[in-house]
Each structure stands twice: as C-alpha cells, then as structure tokens.
Amino acid sequence: MKIGHRTRREIPLYLMILPPLLLLLVYSYGPMLGLVMAFQRFDPALGFLKSPWVGLYYFKRMLILPDVQRVVTNSLYIASLKIVFDTLAAIVVAILLSDIRNRHFKKTVQTIIYYPYFLSWVILGGIFKDFLAVDGIVNRFLGVFGVAPIRFLSNAPLFPWILVITEVWQITGFGTILFLAAIMGINPQLYEAASLDGAGYFRRTWHVTLPGMRTTIVVMLLLSLGSILNAGFDQILNLYSTSVYSTGDVIDTWVYRAGIQQAQYSLAAAVGLFRSVVSLVLISIGYYFAYKKADYRVF
Amino acid sequence: MIDRSPARKxxxxxxxAFFVLYAVLCLVPVVQVLAISLSSSSAVAAGKVLLLPVSTTLRSYSYILAKDAFWTAMQVSGIRVVLGxxxxxxxxxxxxxPLSLPKEKFRARNLIVWLxxxxxxxxxxMIPTYMVVRYTGLINSIWALVLPCAVQIFNIILMMNFFRNIPPDISESAEIDGAGHWLILARIYIPLSLPSLATMVVFTMVFHWNSWFDGLIYMNESAKYPMQTYLQAILVQPNPRLITKATAELLRLISDRTVKSAQVFIAAIPVLVVYPFLQRYFVSGIMLGSVKE
Known part of the structure; x- marks a missing residue:
C-alpha cells in the first residue's frame, strides 16, 4: 500500500521528464547508436539497420589517408595554442583589471571587452575578412610603417596564429569573469601582511594573487583538456579557404566537407567517432582530476 | 596599504591606458564595418573610409531592406527564436x-541524471546526427532548428542546482496542503526562479539568433535559411552576385562591400540590443557551475 502510494506520487514526475528525455534519447543517443554507420558501407536509403557491414574498413582507410593525419595534427596544434593563449590572456587581463580602482571606468571596460563573445562567427568572419583584407585597415596601418600588404587569411603559416589572435580578441574579456571572481575571493589580509613585509605590487601579485587563483586556473586547464581536438569549427569555417587547408583544415571542417558535401558518410563518421572517443577520454580525465584536486563538481 | 610610490603610480x-587601448581594439572592427556600410562605394573603393563614414548614404541599407530574401530570412529567424x-x-x-528532487522522492533520478x-x-x-534529423523527417522543416537542440543539458544542470537551493520546507508545506508536483512546479518553483529563467531566456535567444550551421545543413533551399545562415551564404560565395539589377548610378553609392557590411551590421543589431540585459545577469549565471570550495 505504501509503495503503491509512492509510485502514484512519482507518476507526474515521469510525465514531466518524458518530453525532454525523449528528445535526449532521439537526438543525443540516436546519433550515438547511429555511429554503427562507421562500421558499415552506409547508404542513407538503407539506413542504420540494413546498410552492409564492413567492419573496420573505414578505420583502416582513415589511418592511411594523409588528409586525416593532416587535420588531426592541425586540430591538436591549433587547439593547444588556443588553450595556452586564451588562458594566459584571461589570467593577465583579470589581474590587471582587478587593479583598476575607478568603478565607472572598470564597468565600462568590462562592458566593452565582454561583448565580442556574443557575436556569431558568421558576423565576426565578415568583419575580420574586411579588417584583414589586402586593402583593409590592418594592412593600411602596417603600410604607414612601410610594410608591404599581407594576405593574412590566405597565408598558410600565418593562419593558425590569425585563428589564435582573433579568438583571444573574442573571448579574453568573457574569460576573465571566473578569474576575477577568484581574485575577489582572496583574503585582503594576505595583501596587507605582504605589504607590511615590504612586498611591492609585483611581489604581491606573484606571491598572493597568483597562488589565490591557482585552483581556478588548474580547474580551467583540466576542463579544457576535453577540447584538445576542438580547434573552433565556426571560426575556421568562416575564415578559411583552400589556400590555407595545409595548416587550417581541422577534423570538424574535414568531417563536414567529407560527410555532408561529398557524401562519404561512413568515412566521415569514423573520423567523427575517433574525435568523440578521444574527447570523452580526455574530458573524463580532466573532470576526474578537477574533482580530486579541487573538489570541482558539476552538480 | 595604498602604495603611493611613483613607480606604482x-x-x-x-x-x-592599456585598458583604453584594449577597449578601442574591441570596438574598432565593428565600428569600421558600420562606417563602410554607411559610406558610398566610391569612397570605400578609394580607401578613404577608416572609422567614420565618408559621403554618408543609407543606400546600402535601403537596398537590403528592399530585398525579399532578407525579409524571408528575418522571418525564419524570428520564428526560430520564438519556437526555439x-x-x-x-x-x-x-x-x-524531477531531477532536483532527492532520490527518495524520485527513484529513477540518478539513472536519468547520468543519461x-x-x-x-x-x-x-555531425554525420550520425544529420542522419537522425533526416530520418525523423525534419529536413527543410523549421523544427530541425528547434528539436535537436531543444535539450540544453548545461541549462538543465544550472536550473536543477537552482531548484535544489529552494528550501524544501516550502514545497513540503504545499504538499501537506495537498498540492501535487505540477502545482508545486508552477506555483512555487517557477515564480521563485524567474530571474534565473529570464537570464536563460536571453542566453537561449542569443544562441538561436546566432546559430547558422544547422540552417546550412538541414535546409536544402536558401529560402528557408535563418538570418545568420543567409548571411554566411552571402559572405562565402566565391563570386558574389549580390547586386544584380543595380544601375550605374546606384553602383557609385553601393557596392558588394558596402552591402555586405550593412548586412553584417544588421545581423549584429539584435545581440547588441539584448546585450545590456545579458550583461546584468551573466556573471552570476556562469558562476553557478563553477568551483565550489
């Protein structure tokens, strides 16, 4: 009787969770099961169930395709650069910002440096293509110093750095939020004690501020492990061109071209599966250590 | 402890000065696009336009606003944002x-949270997701832009954490008065979390307005593109034939470049408009999921 009552009380809860759970099962777990297509010679007309089975054929092809090696290397390289520079820039800017005393000035600066985060890469791509064009504002500025016009967006060696710089431009402001909060959480008495001991601003920053931010920095770095193969799909798709494929083509853009544009469904799905598995492993490791070392929990 | 040494000053x-420069660097690209969109094409081609419009004209804007394709894309985006x-x-x-309740009240909770x-x-x-969207019959339907991204797991976790901080006494006394779960959710939980919900609404609006890739792959006709996808298609076209029926006189005022700039700026306006509301709340919003010490 008691259990019957309990179950009856739970019925509305099941009704509530049903619509979101159903959508989750179809559009998140559906594609996970759909990954079987990487082991099939997938034909959309036959579907996941009836396409002929080919085992590891596409994984073997994937390993010998020079394209795939190139995009994996590019992804790793670009994503690592971004993790390092994004984090470094956000830490430095947060420390400098916390030193601003004038409240109005600080607020205004924050408002301005946060906003690029909210613009889509379609818009930013349009803006930067104009900005970095041969007759764009950057080249005209460099021209003042006698520098010959540079084709920034079709220069292969430069392209990864353009990606890093434009991303740092876009997200550093927003990235300071968590670090600023960490700085605000530092006990002011520590600064006073350091001052009494004769520490100037730089020594206080080094011995008080940075150690105070340590947990946040470690957690942010651990959590960014999961994005080591995520070089920034939206950004690259809106900035790259065939002339920078050698350095700028990454896993996600390649999967898009191979899978959607050229209909090599199984091969693209195999590469996608490789990317998802690596990300899962690294995210799990990252979360595990963030939990162990800093007691970080999502819920 | 205020340090008054000259070096510190x-x-x-x-x-x-660094932050003035940084703020200017954040503004310059957008200001330049605005300046180009408001200038005549001859001034732009002559390289006269930096940060202020030269021989100011609104013709690029009136050209865009007279295009049916623009309004179609605007309409798709509008519907998408509302439905989404x-x-x-x-x-x-x-x-x-349900997920905010303790395990004793909802026994399937832990399993579902893990899912x-x-x-x-x-x-x-990308590819299996595309196939599932295709097999569920959503290609070319507005629902392809709504249903696959309807479950925002991060938002659910934020909301779940928020609900868990509501004192259980409130819902317990409502329960004693005979209120069921639906009533407790509608009359207690939702009213108590209106500020967080409002923040989430604005974030979700920006997310839907900014999304463009799903429009590109799930819509087969450009007439069904939302604004950002429409814009992306214009911007990446290798041989832009944006201006087709322009007369020679009109071409002195507008060019592919001024029109594209105007288009970029129009697409950025909604985000710039909601941004102040966003900024008021997002600091507390993103702190929710962060380090608990």
Whole structure:
C-alpha cells in the first residue's frame, strides 16, 4: 500500500521528464547508436539497420589517408595554442583589471571587452575578412610603417596564429569573469601582511594573487583538456579557404566537407567517432582530476 | 596599504591606458564595418573610409531592406527564436524539477541524471546526427532548428542546482496542503526562479539568433535559411552576385562591400540590443557551475 502510494506520487514526475528525455534519447543517443554507420558501407536509403557491414574498413582507410593525419595534427596544434593563449590572456587581463580602482571606468571596460563573445562567427568572419583584407585597415596601418600588404587569411603559416589572435580578441574579456571572481575571493589580509613585509605590487601579485587563483586556473586547464581536438569549427569555417587547408583544415571542417558535401558518410563518421572517443577520454580525465584536486563538481 | 610610490603610480596610469587601448581594439572592427556600410562605394573603393563614414548614404541599407530574401530570412529567424526559446525553456524546466528532487522522492533520478550527463560528454558527431534529423523527417522543416537542440543539458544542470537551493520546507508545506508536483512546479518553483529563467531566456535567444550551421545543413533551399545562415551564404560565395539589377548610378553609392557590411551590421543589431540585459545577469549565471570550495 505504501509503495503503491509512492509510485502514484512519482507518476507526474515521469510525465514531466518524458518530453525532454525523449528528445535526449532521439537526438543525443540516436546519433550515438547511429555511429554503427562507421562500421558499415552506409547508404542513407538503407539506413542504420540494413546498410552492409564492413567492419573496420573505414578505420583502416582513415589511418592511411594523409588528409586525416593532416587535420588531426592541425586540430591538436591549433587547439593547444588556443588553450595556452586564451588562458594566459584571461589570467593577465583579470589581474590587471582587478587593479583598476575607478568603478565607472572598470564597468565600462568590462562592458566593452565582454561583448565580442556574443557575436556569431558568421558576423565576426565578415568583419575580420574586411579588417584583414589586402586593402583593409590592418594592412593600411602596417603600410604607414612601410610594410608591404599581407594576405593574412590566405597565408598558410600565418593562419593558425590569425585563428589564435582573433579568438583571444573574442573571448579574453568573457574569460576573465571566473578569474576575477577568484581574485575577489582572496583574503585582503594576505595583501596587507605582504605589504607590511615590504612586498611591492609585483611581489604581491606573484606571491598572493597568483597562488589565490591557482585552483581556478588548474580547474580551467583540466576542463579544457576535453577540447584538445576542438580547434573552433565556426571560426575556421568562416575564415578559411583552400589556400590555407595545409595548416587550417581541422577534423570538424574535414568531417563536414567529407560527410555532408561529398557524401562519404561512413568515412566521415569514423573520423567523427575517433574525435568523440578521444574527447570523452580526455574530458573524463580532466573532470576526474578537477574533482580530486579541487573538489570541482558539476552538480 | 595604498602604495603611493611613483613607480606604482606610473604602473596604474599605464594600466589604465592599456585598458583604453584594449577597449578601442574591441570596438574598432565593428565600428569600421558600420562606417563602410554607411559610406558610398566610391569612397570605400578609394580607401578613404577608416572609422567614420565618408559621403554618408543609407543606400546600402535601403537596398537590403528592399530585398525579399532578407525579409524571408528575418522571418525564419524570428520564428526560430520564438519556437526555439519556448520549447527549450519548457524542456529545461520539465527536466530540472524531477531531477532536483532527492532520490527518495524520485527513484529513477540518478539513472536519468547520468543519461543527461553522459550526453554532455559524448556525442555521436555531425554525420550520425544529420542522419537522425533526416530520418525523423525534419529536413527543410523549421523544427530541425528547434528539436535537436531543444535539450540544453548545461541549462538543465544550472536550473536543477537552482531548484535544489529552494528550501524544501516550502514545497513540503504545499504538499501537506495537498498540492501535487505540477502545482508545486508552477506555483512555487517557477515564480521563485524567474530571474534565473529570464537570464536563460536571453542566453537561449542569443544562441538561436546566432546559430547558422544547422540552417546550412538541414535546409536544402536558401529560402528557408535563418538570418545568420543567409548571411554566411552571402559572405562565402566565391563570386558574389549580390547586386544584380543595380544601375550605374546606384553602383557609385553601393557596392558588394558596402552591402555586405550593412548586412553584417544588421545581423549584429539584435545581440547588441539584448546585450545590456545579458550583461546584468551573466556573471552570476556562469558562476553557478563553477568551483565550489
């Protein structure tokens, strides 16, 4: 009787969770099961169930395709650069910002440096293509110093750095939020004690501020492990061109071209599966250590 | 402990100057696009336009606003934002409430929470997702832009954490008065979390307005593209034939470049408009999921 009552009380809860759970099962777990297509010679007309089975054929092809090696290397390289520079820039800017005393000035600066985060890469791509064009504002500025016009967006060696710089431009402001909060959480008495001991601003920053931010920095770095193969799909798709494929083509853009544009469904799905598995492993490791070392929990 | 040494003073001035420069660097690209969009094409081609419009004209804007394709894309985006935000918020609330309850009240809770969490860590990827969208018959339908991204797991976790902080006494006394779960959710939980829900609504609006890739792959006709996809198609076309029936006289005022700039700026306006509302709340919003010490 008691259990019957309990179950009856739970019925509305099941009704509530049903619509979101159903959508989750179809559009998140559906594609996970759909990954079987990487082991099939997938034909959309036959579907996941009836396409002929080919085992590891596409994984073997994937390993010998020079394209795939190139995009994996590019992804790793670009994503690592971004993790390092994004984090470094956000830490430095947060420390400098916390030193601003004038409240109005600080607020205004924050408002301005946060906003690029909210613009889509379609818009930013349009803006930067104009900005970095041969007759764009950057080249005209460099021209003042006698520098010959540079084709920034079709220069292969430069392209990864353009990606890093434009991303740092876009997200550093927003990235300071968590670090600023960490700085605000530092006990002011520590600064006073350091001052009494004769520490100037730089020594206080080094011995008080940075150690105070340590947990946040470690957690942010651990959590960014999961994005080591995520070089920034939206950004690259809106900035790259065939002339920078050698350095700028990454896993996600390649999967898009191979899978959607050229209909090599199984091969693209195999590469996608490789990317998802690596990300899962690294995210799990990252979360595990963030939990162990800093007691970080999502819920 | 205020340090008054000259070196420290000089540092403060330099620091202030750095942030002035940084803020200017954040504004320059957008200001330049605005300046180009408001200038005549001859001035732009002559390289006269930096940060202020030269021989100011609104012709690029009137050219865009007279195009049917522009208004179609605007309409698709409008419908998408309304449907997308509505469905997504409904799913967030419906999932967050049961999952915020202790295991004793909802025995399937832990299992379902793990289902949601795992989907945040692992995904089938672009191609299988595309196939599932295709097999569920959503290609070319507005629902392709709404349903696959309706369950925002991160929002659900934020909301779930928020609901858990509501004192249980409130819902317990409501329970004693005979209120069921639906009533408690609608009359207690939702009214108490209106500020967080409002923040989430604005974030979801920006997300839907900014999304463009799903429009590109799930819509086969450009007439069904939302604004950002439409814009992306214009911007990446290798041989832009944007201006087709322009007369020679009109071409002196507008060019492909001024029109594209105007288009970029128009697409950025909605985000710039909601941004102040966003800024008021997002600091507390993103702190929710952060380090708990």
């Amino acid at each position: 000089a540092f403060r001035v330099a620091n202030g 935000v509505g469905v997504s918020m409904l799913m967030t609330v419906l999932a967050a409430y 949601f969490l795992f989907a945040m860590l692992f995904s089938g990827g």
